[in-house]
Amino acid sequence: MNIKNRITLFSTIWLLLLVLAANGTIYVVFQKTMENEAVERAETQMDNMAEALHTADASMDMSRFLRAYLPADSMIRIISEDGKSLLDVARSREMTELPTVYREGEQSEMRRIEGELYTVAAHPVIWENGEVVSLQLTEKQGTMENTLRVLQVILAIATLMIVIPSFIGGRVLSNLIVNPIAAMIQTMEEIQKRGTFKRIAFEKKSNDELTKMAQTFNRMMDLLETNYKKQEQFVSDASHELKTPLTVVESYAKLLKRWGKEKPEVLEEAVEAIYSESVRMKEMAQQMLLLAEDESQFKIDCxxxxxxxxxxxxxxxxxxxxxxxxxxxxxxxxxxxxxxxxxxxxxxxxxxxxxxxxxxxxxxxxxxxxxxxxxxxxxxxxxxxxxxxxxxxxxxxxxxxxxxxxxxxxxxxxxxxxxxxxxxxxxxxxxxxxxxxxxxxxxxxxxxxxx
Incomplete structure (x- = not known):
């Protein structure tokens, strides 16, 4: 995987994880808040009903009396200790078909029954015959579930609205970062193939690290080109300078070979010339070797x-x-x-x-x-x-x-x-x-x- 895809993938996944964590926290807090509010409402309703039952007349129609406290889409049920329903007051028959469970003491909770979410609150009261029964309020929380589903959709849309632009932004950012590097690689490949010293074109107005890298690369190319030209000039000059003394030595060597034994004056002249040119070539070679050394090799003994x-x-x-x-x-x-x-x-x-x-x-x-x-x-x-x-x-x-x-x-x-x-x-x-x-x-x- 190239750097461009790594940058895009990493930035997108990292932001996605952050958004999911934030959305999950929002969802859990909102759900918990709604459940707590629903349970508190049920407990308040139960307290009001229990107090009303204590002061109610025994001859009163209990079913009609409890219906006055019945919230929408809910059921009030009186359950004896043996688990039998003594009275069911509900808005719909569906509610009365829910299972009957006797609960001791005061209880309130959020339960899921047969796939549906309900608030169940129980409160002990004394019934007409003096028996302690459980007064229960069961309320279906369909509105809460609809609200949570809407919140899920909103959070999902918000996640997409954040992640998609983030993906595009990560792609653009990766292009901004990688394009100069890609240009440098391409330039290096062209230099390798063609043997030329090419520079990277960059935006002069920018002063970021990538621009500085391009400037450094171009300066390095300038230095390499300068040194290359110096080397070419040095080799050319050296070959030209050595050509003359070598020609002189060769000429006098031929002269020695032809006349050296017969003419002493030619022998003396040739030997002197060859010696002089040899000394000059030796001096030149030593100086050339010293000048050819780079800074790290040209050491001084301080x-x-x-x-x-x-x-x-x-x-x-x-x-x-x-x-x-x-x-x-x-x-x-x-x-x-x-x-x-x-x-x-x-x-x-x-x-x-x-x-x-x-x-x-x-x-x-x-x-x-x-x-x-x-x-x-x-x-x-x-x-x-x-x-x-x-x-x-x-x-x-x-x-x-x-x-x-x-x-x-x-x-x-x-x-x-x-x-x-x-x-x-x-x-x-x-x-x-x-x-x-x-x-x-x-x-x-x-x-x-x-x-």
């Missing part, structure tokens, strides 16, 4: 580190590797923060490597601490980056045409990886550049990293 010491160590290593001057300017001797020392070093290597590649002048590193934030700025006096290109430098494999040439060995993955490292440390990175004057990359890192 430790207490001295940013000034890390900056000086990184500067010294790159000075030796490139033979270039790197100046470290620290406002204090120590700037402590919580972070991953290896990834912070990798971040500095990326930024320093870019500064060295695109600038012939000495590179400057400035380290400072402002309130709860550490700042590290790497400044070069190189060719700079055009203003309209600054927003694109964090895209994978992106290189500014004038400066990021293959001659410098750049892959276009350094700054995206640097931003990934900064984001993992809950920081931010800013680039300020002017063509012909240089570039400053400033990194802002919180001193205390909260996970």
């Amino acid at each position: 430790q207490k580190i001295d940013l000034v010491e890390v900056a000086r160590e990184s500067a010294l290593n790159l000075e030796r590797a490139f033979g270039r001057s790197i100046i470290v300017d620290a406002a204090t001797n120590k700037v402590e923060l919580h972070g991953d020392p290896q990834k912070i070093k990798q971040l500095l290597f990326i930024l320093l490597d870019n500064a060295i590649k695109y600038s012939a002048a000495p590179v400057k590193i400035t380290v400072a601490s402002v309130e709860a934030e550490a700042q590290i700025a790497i400044t070069d006096r190189g060719i700079g980056i055009p203003k309209d290109e600054l927003d694109n430098v964090y895209n994978r494999f992106y290189r500014v045409d004038k400066s990021r040439t293959r001659g410098t060995g750049g892959t276009g993955l350094g700054l995206p990886l640097a931003k990934r490292i900064v984001d993992a440390h809950h920081g931010k990175i800013e680039l300020v550049s002017k063509e012909g004057e240089g570039t400053t990359a400033t990194v802002y890192l919180p001193l205390h990293l909260n996970h």
Whole structure:
């Protein structure tokens, strides 16, 4: 059974049970009230008759006397102790045919005799011969039964008038609840069949949970489509970037195979080119693997580190590797923060490597601490980056045409990886550049990293 039918069935049955319970209570209370009133009337009538009999003259026609107290559709009967009827006063012969039962003391009750409902009241009195007899009033309650039947019909009609609209309302409500879910299922099936990223159409004016669910689904589709496009672009860019070094390696390998043994200069050139391209491919592959990791895989080993010491160590290593001057300017001797020392070093290597590649002048590193934030700025006096290109430098494999040439060995993955490292440390990175004057990359890192 689907959810729509479950909602309709449950709401209808639940309301039906409530209505039946309410109607049953009404019916029982009304029936009991009518029976009590009928019994009380009979007792009052019996008390009046018994009192009148005590004061009645013995010579009085008792049948005529009792007929004056006889209600409609009823019978007054005098029964002796041996169960014989001494006197029957009734409106119809049918009443006199009812069974004769002697009752001791005062009694009153509602009884069903031969399928008919009667009120029976008994009162002991002294008869003409001095014998104690039972004075009984038996009244047929046909009106009460008719009234109860009418009440049954009214309650049944009221039940139908409540349950039927409730069933329709439950159906409408289930449609309102299930239709967005059905639309989502249909959309998912279309996505599965066609491989497209389709969104759910919904009423923007509404702000209920179903609308929020549709909005969340559409946002998820946007994210999946964006990631899918990024993945496609990444694969396309990676294949394009790897194609060139592989072609170079293949060309020099063919050259080695043909002339390497005969021409030492060709051998040296080919080996150097193959080695250079291999190093570049290795660096590119490592960066690509790091960038391919999602947030859960890109973990950082948080430790207490001295940013000034890390900056000086990184500067010294790159000075030796490139033979270039790197100046470290620290406002204090120590700037402590919580972070991953290896990834912070990798971040500095990326930024320093870019500064060295695109600038012939000495590179400057400035380290400072402002309130709860550490700042590290790497400044070069190189060719700079055009203003309209600054927003694109964090895209994978992106290189500014004038400066990021293959001659410098750049892959276009350094700054995206640097931003990934900064984001993992809950920081931010800013680039300020002017063509012909240089570039400053400033990194802002919180001193205390909260996970």
